[in-house]
Amino acid sequence: MLYADVVLPLPLQGFYTYIIPPDLPFTVKEGSRVIVQFGKKKFYTAIVFKIYESEEKQSPIKDIVSTLEDTPIVTPLQMKFWEWVSFYYMCSLGDVYKAAVPSALKLESETHILLNSDFEALEPFTSNEQKVFFLLSPDKPFSIAEIEKKSGLSNIIPTIKSLTDKKAIYINENIQNTYTAKTQPVVRLAKQFTEEELNNILDELSRAKKQQYLLSIFLDINKSDKLITKKRLLDETSISPSVLSELVKKGFLDIYDHEISRFDYGDENMDSAYMLNIHQQKAYTEITNSFKEKETTLLYGVTSSGKTEIYIQLIKDAISKGKQVLYLLPEIALTTQITNRLKTVFGNKLAVYHSRFNDNERAETWKKLLKDDEVQVILGARSAIFLPFNKLDLIIVDEEHEGSYKQQDPAPRYNARNSAIVLANMHNAKVLLGTATPSIESYNNALSGRYGLVRLTQRHENIELPHIAVINTKELRRKKQMKSILSPPLIDKIRETLNRKEQVILFQNRRGFSSMLECKNCSWTPHCTHCDVSLTYHKYQRMLVCHYCGATYNVPTLCDECKTPTLEFLGYGTERIEEEVNTIIPEASIARMDLDTTRGKKSYEQIISKFENNETNILIGTQMISKGLDFDNVSIVGILNADNLLNYPDFRAYEKAYQLMTQVSGRAGRKNKQGLVILQTAHPEHPLIKCVRENDYESFYLAQLEERRLFRYPPFFRLISIVIRGRDESLVENTSTQLAEALKQPFGERILGPSKPAISRIQSLYIRNILLKIENNASIQKVREMINYHQSVIFTNPAFKSILLHYDVDPM
Numbered sequence: 001m002l003y004a005d006v007v008l009p010l011p012l013q014g015f016y017t018y019i020i021p022p023d024l025p026f027t028v029k030e031g032s033r034v035i036v037q038f039g040k041k042k043f044y045t046a047i048v049f050k051i052y053e054s055e056e057k058q059s060p061i062k063d064i065v066s067t068l069e070d071t072p073i074v075t076p077l078q079m080k081f082w083e084w085v086s087f088y089y090m091c092s093l094g095d096v097y098k099a100a101v102p103s104a105l106k107l108e109s110e111t112h113i114l115l116n117s118d119f120e121a122l123e124p125f126t127s128n129e130q131k132v133f134f135l136l137s138p139d140k141p142f143s144i145a146e147i148e149k150k151s152g153l154s155n156i157i158p159t160i161k162s163l164t165d166k167k168a169i170y171i172n173e174n175i176q177n178t179y180t181a182k183t184q185p186v187v188r189l190a191k192q193f194t195e196e197e198l199n200n201i202l203d204e205l206s207r208a209k210k211q212q213y214l215l216s217i218f219l220d221i222n223k224s225d226k227l228i229t230k231k232r233l234l235d236e237t238s239i240s241p242s243v244l245s246e247l248v249k250k251g252f253l254d255i256y257d258h259e260i261s262r263f264d265y266g267d268e269n270m271d272s273a274y275m276l277n278i279h280q281q282k283a284y285t286e287i288t289n290s291f292k293e294k295e296t297t298l299l300y301g302v303t304s305s306g307k308t309e310i311y312i313q314l315i316k317d318a319i320s321k322g323k324q325v326l327y328l329l330p331e332i333a334l335t336t337q338i339t340n341r342l343k344t345v346f347g348n349k350l351a352v353y354h355s356r357f358n359d360n361e362r363a364e365t366w367k368k369l370l371k372d373d374e375v376q377v378i379l380g381a382r383s384a385i386f387l388p389f390n391k392l393d394l395i396i397v398d399e400e401h402e403g404s405y406k407q408q409d410p411a412p413r414y415n416a417r418n419s420a421i422v423l424a425n426m427h428n429a430k431v432l433l434g435t436a437t438p439s440i441e442s443y444n445n446a447l448s449g450r451y452g453l454v455r456l457t458q459r460h461e462n463i464e465l466p467h468i469a470v471i472n473t474k475e476l477r478r479k480k481q482m483k484s485i486l487s488p489p490l491i492d493k494i495r496e497t498l499n500r501k502e503q504v505i506l507f508q509n510r511r512g513f514s515s516m517l518e519c520k521n522c523s524w525t526p527h528c529t530h531c532d533v534s535l536t537y538h539k540y541q542r543m544l545v546c547h548y549c550g551a552t553y554n555v556p557t558l559c560d561e562c563k564t565p566t567l568e569f570l571g572y573g574t575e576r577i578e579e580e581v582n583t584i585i586p587e588a589s590i591a592r593m594d595l596d597t598t599r600g601k602k603s604y605e606q607i608i609s610k611f612e613n614n615e616t617n618i619l620i621g622t623q624m625i626s627k628g629l630d631f632d633n634v635s636i637v638g639i640l641n642a643d644n645l646l647n648y649p650d651f652r653a654y655e656k657a658y659q660l661m662t663q664v665s666g667r668a669g670r671k672n673k674q675g676l677v678i679l680q681t682a683h684p685e686h687p688l689i690k691c692v693r694e695n696d697y698e699s700f701y702l703a704q705l706e707e708r709r710l711f712r713y714p715p716f717f718r719l720i721s722i723v724i725r726g727r728d729e730s731l732v733e734n735t736s737t738q739l740a741e742a743l744k745q746p747f748g749e750r751i752l753g754p755s756k757p758a759i760s761r762i763q764s765l766y767i768r769n770i771l772l773k774i775e776n777n778a779s780i781q782k783v784r785e786m787i788n789y790h791q792s793v794i795f796t797n798p799a800f801k802s803i804l805l806h807y808d809v810d811p812m
């Protein structure tokens with residue numbers, strides 16, 4: 001009998017075994033998709049990991065229900081990588097499968113489907129396809145299970161798959177990612193006219209000047225470009241659509257819907273890469289030399305030193321060898337700026353992969369990588385490490401210090417930077433980590449010789465790094481000069497800047513209006529009823545909002561405790577700053593960029609492009625504005641409250657604060673001249689502020705390293721956080737205490753806790769943490785075995801059934 005061990009898209013440990021019946025539509029292979037039943041009447045797309053022959057009759061095993069295609073969709077290297085992720089990050093293979101593969105490629109009973117109303121059939125449907133297709137609706141999603149029921153058909157996943165391939169239907173996702181129509185109106189000649197006929201037509205139009213003009217421009221473009229969109233034609237001529245309609249009516253032109261792939265980036269133009277300046281050239285040579293000896297190299301290049309151009313050069317090298325490059329960026333830094341830059345150079349050799357593309361498009365990229373050789377550069381966010389590469393030569397991890405490379409929730413809680421290094425190793429590829437503010441871990445690895453180290457200390461065109469002026473807000477407050485969160489010197493500078501028609505960025509790491517409502521009388525503050533946090537006031541919504549679960553509450557007029565109407569707003573969020581700037585400088589045009597203003601699909605890009613075009617003068621934002629943006633008219637940056645950043649209860653707080661302030665500062669004075677940063681703090685003498693001001697990364701690094709050594713943190717120790725959650729607080733407490741006690745047997749004082757985290761209840765679940773600090777040289781295999789063993793012993797107790805437990809390896 002032939003068996004297959006498969007992975008299901010469920011958080012289940014290990015493999016599940018199914019029989020491979022002889023009569024499936026396609027041959028089952030390792031890495032291919034099969035449809036299996038799991039649980040009552042639920043169907044899933046599983047991935048085959050192992051196929052083997054076995055005589056012994058095993059316990060009741062089900063047959064594989066069906067297959068979807070003849071070729072595997074997961075490569076052997078990917079399977080190996082998934083196994084590593086599941087082992088290292090202590091989660092199930094199913095979790096990795098779920099995170100790695102777009103939904104459209106892993107249909108299951110619970111997948112919801114919508115009809116594509118733009119669909120036009122090119123070939124006849126099978127009778128099953130027809131049945132399913134006519135049951136669907138373009139605006140009301142149905143689950144596959146529901147469709148099965150309504151149609152009376154069983155096992156319709158293969159039918160759903162073929163309809164998805166034909167683009168007749170698609171996977172429903174959240175509203176943000178709606179399916180974008182892929183057609184665009186295109187203008188062409190109504191028929192094949194001769195040269196003479198065309199001249200006659202133009203003459204004929206001499207009384208309709210606008211029509212004549214439009215047609216002549218059209219003919220002009222048509223000489224070089226066969227595909228002229230209606231939009232382009234109207235944009236280039238600035239003529240109204242009615243003129244075009246006239247030409248169509250007269251039978252000269254014709255408009256039709258042309259299908260345009262969102263992935264069509266045109267031809268590459270590798271010569272459009274800039275010539276590297278001498279510093280870049282030197283760094284480039286050092287990197288290529290370093291690659292001869294080291295697997296991983298750190299490029300430590302100050303903001304605006306032109307790291308992107310060096311990456312482009314390295315990508316060109318890989319392409320000329322016929323290889324692939326993966327270029328990773330934090331999600332939020334993946335703006336049109338960088339995409340356009342790479343598009344121009346690499347054209348259709350480029351594929352882009354991140355969450356702003358919908359699932360159907362991500363599935364398309366996956367399939368494209370599997371089948372053709374055209375794509376050689378993949379620009380993506382962290383989940384791009386899971387794509388099916390087959391000739392990977394280099395992984396670039398830009399902004400390597402970014403905490404958002406770590407996935408927090410759900411599992412797999414992987415760090416894409418670190419995983420990329422393992423992935424590269426499996427492919428025999430190199431890794432380049434790039435940043436202006438290296439993480440302590442990476443810089444330590446570079447200094448110790450584990451990684452290569454290349455420095456780039458000059459900004460492009462040798463512009464100086466911004467000057468950082470520190471404003472003592474405590475002093476100003478004492479002198480009663482702080483009338484708002486903007487200090488008088490900052491207000492002056494903003495005015496001067498605007499008078500020069502230059503731009504301003506104001507940074508505050510809190511969104512909302514005020515971070516807290518407090519009773520002047522008794523200090524009571526409203527809290528979320530599901531989470532252990534105070535609520536943030538959002539003035540626009542006139543609501544109190546919990547930033548941990550999103551719950552909203554009406555604003556009370558009386559204090560809950562002492563019943564007096566003495567509630568006041570404390571703290572400044574971006575919304576309140578926007579209001580104050582508006583009052584102080586009413587003539588300025590202001591934009592705000594934070595989580596609240598960027599929920600729409602395009603809003604992020606819109607805010608950026610308006611600022612790029614100088615339509616807005618002042619951009620106020622949270623850390624979102626610090627990421628990889630390159631504006632050329634920003635001469636001052638204000639950091640409104642540096643103290644906010646220093647007060648986090650986290651061993652990485654100073655590291656994050658240093659990185660954030662340096663990155664935000666880096667937005668000032670790019671391109672033509674030195675910029676100015678105004679940093680407001682009540683602690684100007686704080687050592688970290690001093691390091692930021694003097695751009696003294698080395699001192700900052702040494703001080704941090706010493707702390708980490710002293711208190712047993714990375715890079716000297718590895719951390720594994722065990723998170724225990726449940727609705728019943730005493731049960732959570734009880735489980736955690738027992739588990740911690742058990743773990744203390746093998747690990748002794750390496751086990752800390754259980755402790756109540758700073759926010760000890762989120763979404764009605766109580767939380768306890770147990771922290772394991774383990775020496776770097778300990779065997780991770782053994783450590784995992786011990787933890788798993790004690791977990792399974794404790795959880796044999798049926799009383800703990802409702803408790804949730806997960807591991808966070810290398811927590812950030």
Ligand code: ADP
Pocket residue numbers: 274275276277280301302303304305306307308309460630
């Ligand atoms: P970094 O990523 O190091 O902060 P960027 O790659 O954004 O810096 O480069 C900063 C600016 O300098 C960009 O506008 C970029 O186009 C420009 N630039 C960098 N290198 C060159 C070069 N060799 N020739 C022309 N312009 C360059």
Ligand code: ZN
Pocket residue numbers: 519520521522523524559560561562563564
């Ligand atoms: Zn009160």
Ligand code: ZN
Pocket residue numbers: 528529530531546547548549550551763
């Ligand atoms: Zn809450």
